[in-house]
Amino acid sequence: MYLYLPVALTSINVLIPVGLGLAVGLLSGLFGVGGGFLMTPLLIMFGIPSTVAAATDSNQIVAASTSGTYAHWKVGNVDFKMGLYLLIGGFIGGLLGVQAIKILKATGNADFVIKMTYVLMLGIVGTYMFFESLASMRKKKTEEVKTSKESSMVKFLKSLPLQTHFEKSGVTHSALVPLIFGCFVGVLAAIMGVGGGFLMVPVMVYILRMPMHVVVGTSLFQILFNCIEVTFLQAYTNHSVDFILAVLLLLGSTIGAQVGAVFGRKLKGEQLKVILAVIVLLVTVKIIFELTLSPSLLLAQGGGH
Amino acid sequence: MRIREFVAKTLVITTGTILGLLSLFQSGVSAELTATANHDHINIDFFYHGSAVSIRGTSDPATDLVIKITSPDGHQALRKKGKVAGFLWMNVGTLRFEHAPALYYLDSTRKIQDVLSREEMLKYTIGYEALQRHVDMEPAVDENEKAKWFQEFVRFKESSKLYSRSSGNIARTEKDGKQNYYILNEWPYQAPPGRYTVTVYAVKDKKVIETAEASVLVEQVGIVKSLAGMAKNNGSLYGMISILAALGAGFGVGMVFRKGGGAH
Numbered sequence: 001m002y003l004y005l006p007v008a009l010t011s012i013n014v015l016i017p018v019g020l021g022l023a024v025g026l027l028s029g030l031f032g033v034g035g036g037f038l039m040t041p042l043l044i045m046f047g048i049p050s051t052v053a054a055a056t057d058s059n060q061i062v063a064a065s066t067s068g069t070y071a072h073w074k075v076g077n078v079d080f081k082m083g084l085y086l087l088i089g090g091f092i093g094g095l096l097g098v099q100a101i102k103i104l105k106a107t108g109n110a111d112f113v114i115k116m117t118y119v120l121m122l123g124i125v126g127t128y129m130f131f132e133s134l135a136s137m138r139k140k141k142t143e144e145v146k147t148s149k150e151s152s153m154v155k156f157l158k159s160l161p162l163q164t165h166f167e168k169s170g171v172t173h174s175a176l177v178p179l180i181f182g183c184f185v186g187v188l189a190a191i192m193g194v195g196g197g198f199l200m201v202p203v204m205v206y207i208l209r210m211p212m213h214v215v216v217g218t219s220l221f222q223i224l225f226n227c228i229e230v231t232f233l234q235a236y237t238n239h240s241v242d243f244i245l246a247v248l249l250l251l252g253s254t255i256g257a258q259v260g261a262v263f264g265r266k267l268k269g270e271q272l273k274v275i276l277a278v279i280v281l282l283v284t285v286k287i288i289f290e291l292t293l294s295p296s297l298l299l300a301q302g303g304g305h
Numbered sequence: 306m307r308i309r310e311f312v313a314k315t316l317v318i319t320t321g322t323i324l325g326l327l328s329l330f331q332s333g334v335s336a337e338l339t340a341t342a343n344h345d346h347i348n349i350d351f352f353y354h355g356s357a358v359s360i361r362g363t364s365d366p367a368t369d370l371v372i373k374i375t376s377p378d379g380h381q382a383l384r385k386k387g388k389v390a391g392f393l394w395m396n397v398g399t400l401r402f403e404h405a406p407a408l409y410y411l412d413s414t415r416k417i418q419d420v421l422s423r424e425e426m427l428k429y430t431i432g433y434e435a436l437q438r439h440v441d442m443e444p445a446v447d448e449n450e451k452a453k454w455f456q457e458f459v460r461f462k463e464s465s466k467l468y469s470r471s472s473g474n475i476a477r478t479e480k481d482g483k484q485n486y487y488i489l490n491e492w493p494y495q496a497p498p499g500r501y502t503v504t505v506y507a508v509k510d511k512k513v514i515e516t517a518e519a520s521v522l523v524e525q526v527g528i529v530k531s532l533a534g535m536a537k538n539n540g541s542l543y544g545m546i547s548i549l550a551a552l553g554a555g556f557g558v559g560m561v562f563r564k565g566g567g568a569h
Contacts, residue, residue, distance in 0.1 A: 001352075002352065002353075002354040003351060003352065004349055004350065004351055004352065004353040004354070004494070004529055006525065006528075006529040006530075006532040006533040006536070007532070007533060007536050009495075009497050009498075010494060010495060011353060011354045011355065011494040047465070047495075059547050059548070059551055060551065062548055062551035062552060062555070063550075063551035063552070063554045063555040064555065065555070066551065066552050066554075066555025066556055066559070067554075067555040067556075067558045067559050068555075069555075070555065070556060070559030071559060071562065074563065111389075111395045111396045111397070112389055112393075112395060115393070115395055228548050228552075231544060231547060231548050231551075232541075232544040232545070232548060233544075234544070235536070235540050235541070235543050235544025235547060236540040236541050236544050237540070239536050239537050239540055239543075241536065241543070241544065241547050242536075243532055243536070243543070243546075243547050243550070244532065246547060246550075246551065247550065247554075250551055250554050250555075251554075254554050254555050254557075254558035254559075255558055257555075257558075258558060258559065258562040290394070291393045291394055291395070292392055292393065292394070293394070294394065295386050295394055297386075297457070297460060297461050297464060298385065298386045298387075298454075298457045298461075299383040299384065299385060299386070299400065299454075299457050299458060299460075299461040300383060300384045300386065300396075300461075301383065301384070
């Protein structure tokens, strides 16, 4: 069955958005990412204009992350305190990132910087996560005792003022740490035009040392608020949210997020990290191909105004 | 902006009148050509997936016919891809196309080059070459570049079924010393709402001898119209409803799963 999308001004087979929603929602519930880095290009591939694809995806993520946060909250896997600090940092970072984009656009090489940031970030994060989680899986098998060698990084973080305990995550950090790293992810996310879940998850795992299951729930919690803000701004300033498309997507993604949360509980933290790393690396490879192979069309729908 | 619109409208009306008068003079030979578009009013509703437009009419016997469907001239900004650092394909800027119709369909009874002379094609903006001359690009480029990017523009439009040209698909039958013609065009769902003009040219000896016009109106109706209107005119309310609906759906599904999964 085909439905007409009033803002995207195109017609789509309903099975496509519902199916995409289901798949991306599943990833969202499993790993605590919004999945924008997968969903937006897929929607564009199916003929949705790029601005509408990005805006509508953020609307859909509101639903998927509500569903996912709810599922993780029920089993006590959301650290609201940590989420709030990250959110504040992310908000400030977003404002800075938007300014950075303005400066880049004025100098005329915005696209180059954006694409390179994207590839480098995905590549570094994916590779690091992949090898680290493989190593820790092997280590777990041979010796159960945790070697708590504190790196200089950890020592530095411990020396910062405003130390506070995060009960749910079972970690103690300076309040500045989530604020600063939230801000850092916010800047990059704004530059790349993505939610930044795939950056926030590694920050929480490797820098904030939170347990993987709490990471997923907390990440979804802060993604939820980010996407509410983005959806509103997109609807208000760009008029690019397609309500019908969002409803079709969220039909799949809300259910997918629940299924993902259930599956996630059955997998170990390391297994989750390895799978997420593989997905991130696949996306990196795909972007590299896109950058180097000759495109079939040299003109594309203009983005924004 | 208003003044520009006004000038543009006046221009359209004046040219329309002149064309009408011209065709009156020309048709002094024989006022035979007629054109009607069946499905001249296409409603875009919730289940719209494109439509079909048939054009039929009568003409002088032994004339060739050229049928052109266009939307009013508009401007569109497209992102231009190019190579950066020798091997990376990226967006390298925006190219604006002025006086370019969103839709351009051309059908002719035989190959267009065999039917019309180049001068006539340019005069009536028939064919891609004529259209290329008609369109302006911004930032301005030299002729070679313009030809290259216009070709890309056509490929982009053809990929979303908004530009097309064909020949030999117009059916012709002769009856009572008149020629009846008929063509059925698939109407793409990608074509945005608006008023489209169908122009039929009767051609003899490589010259246009008569023209006739019909129009096709594409309009949004019902839910599609109200949603599109609200998204455009009441963005904040539309945004809030979208967010609330998403929150509601997320919680709703969460509750359902809690009940369903509560057994174990």
